[in-house]
Amino acid sequence: MKTRPTARDRIMEAAEVVFAEKGYHDTAMDEIVRRTDMSKGGLYFHFPSKERLFFAVMDHLGNRLAERINASIAQESDAIARLEIALTTVLESLGKRRRLAKLLLVQGYSMGNAFEKKRIETYSRFASLIKDNLDLAVEEGSIPPIDTEIVSHLWVGAVNEVLIRWLYTGKPAPVKEALPVLKKILLRGVGVEAKVSIGG
Amino acid sequence: MKTRPTARDRIMEAAEVVFAEKGYHDTAMDEIVRRTDMSKGGLYFHFPSKERLFFAVMDHLGNRLAERINASIAQESDAIARLEIALTTVLESLGKRRRLAKLLLVQGYSMGNAFEKKRIETYSRFASLIKDNLDLAVEEGSIPPIDTEIVSHLWVGAVNEVLIRWLYTGKPAPVKEALPVLKKILLRGVGVEAKVSIGG
DNA sequence: CCCGACCGACCGACTGGTCGGTATGATGAA
DNA sequence: TTCATCATACCGACCAGTCGGTCGGTCGGG
Numbered sequence A, B: 001m002k003t004r005p006t007a008r009d010r011i012m013e014a015a016e017v018v019f020a021e022k023g024y025h026d027t028a029m030d031e032i033v034r035r036t037d038m039s040k041g042g043l044y045f046h047f048p049s050k051e052r053l054f055f056a057v058m059d060h061l062g063n064r065l066a067e068r069i070n071a072s073i074a075q076e077s078d079a080i081a082r083l084e085i086a087l088t089t090v091l092e093s094l095g096k097r098r099r100l101a102k103l104l105l106v107q108g109y110s111m112g113n114a115f116e117k118k119r120i121e122t123y124s125r126f127a128s129l130i131k132d133n134l135d136l137a138v139e140e141g142s143i144p145p146i147d148t149e150i151v152s153h154l155w156v157g158a159v160n161e162v163l164i165r166w167l168y169t170g171k172p173a174p175v176k177e178a179l180p181v182l183k184k185i186l187l188r189g190v191g192v193e194a195k196v197s198i199g200g
Numbered sequence C: 001c002c003c004g005a006c007c008g009a010c011c012g013a014c015t016g017g018t019c020g021g022t023a024t025g026a027t028g029a030a
Numbered sequence D: 001t002t003c004a005t006c007a008t009a010c011c012g013a014c015c016a017g018t019c020g021g022t023c024g025g026t027c028g029g030g
Helices: A007-022 A029-034 A040-046 A050-073 A079-095 A098-105 A107-140 A148-169 A175-189 B007-026 B029-034 B040-046 B050-073 B079-095 B098-105 B107-140 B148-169 B175-189
Strands: none
Touching: A007 A029, A007 A040, A007 A050, A007 A098, A029 A040, A050 A079, A050 A098, A050 A107, A079 A098, A079 A107, A079 A148, A079 A175, A098 A107, A098 A148, A107 A148, A107 B007, A107 B107, A107 B148, A148 A175, A148 B107, A148 B148, A148 B175, A175 B148, A175 B175, B007 B029, B007 B040, B007 B050, B007 B098, B007 B107, B029 B040, B050 B079, B050 B098, B050 B107, B079 B098, B079 B107, B079 B148, B079 B175, B098 B107, B098 B148, B107 B148, B148 B175
16 A cells, blocks of 8 residues: 655655754754655645644654564563563564654643643653553452553653653663562552563 | 842743743744843843753752751661652652653754753663662662663653653543552562552 | 646735833932 | 032843744645
């Protein structure tokens, strides 16, 4: 089905690069246009506004990440293993794509209040993915009952911050190095006893 | 000892309100001026630029929070108790000052990349506060050895996200309700066995 | 000859920062 | 006491650059 990328896709690719580098406000539509083989009018034929273009890019990236997580999760049946592999997937995926990480985790905010809704949407989505598996783990009896709603956000926040620190300071290099600690602390936090882990 | 607040302070107060409400980029200097009994020229006599004004406000708030934490921490000697009370103080302080929380945690992002440095600075400060006490706890033997560098950022991220979720969705109301869960999960994560906690 | 896709010069709203000017009070010489 | 002088604090109309978005027009295929 895929021939040459559609104009829409080409625009989004260019937008992704510039938005990630400069953030929302410091990005001029003219710059995105410059990176495209298209004119401003042409771009505006495909996207009605800067805001919508930005959202489209964010959605796209969010979807890709979510898909990757879901794919990796699907290979495991027990909840704890799923949680572990989800953490791994996020750290690996974003760890090897600095630009995407920055856009997804940081630049999104740069819109100001208009972004509030999207940010809730995006983060909640990943939080509920975690929540589902925490709930499952509780049902399975692998971990004691907890407030999975809050804990899932706690996890998202924890991972988010570790990634942001890496984005800004470069430490740890590579981020993946933080994975064992992250797993150990988060899992122990919900009551999983230490054990020999499977993946590095 | 309180006379009339200095012009500088009056400007910062006005700025705080507007920045918190609209975020950096969507705030016009003219609006801050409007909220002051001062003219634009007068404002620019005290602050050289919008950016500097914003940073001044952020620093001020950061300091206040840090002071409050330090004061509460000083009352405890054992490291675990300090960590607990630090968590409590943050949740309470920001929980009862939504506006400040929003400004401190969210609104800076709309500055774009200029905010990077300040964000590292601010978050690292709180992270190392946590790190110090985690290190202490390890020394004391209250918890097993861990990578306190990463874990401290994990904590900051966790608390940050819980607060942001509250800012955006209002849940839990009040945020303080998340405190027991936060304490329990984070402390258990670093290896503190469950016990009867003192504070609610 | 119509229409979707695209072009790019242009518009106008907005905003950070400036600058010539003013009010007030301190200083100090006559 | 008085008045010239000067610095500080403050005023607000104005400017110049920026940028999202528009619109009249082009063009090729069906």
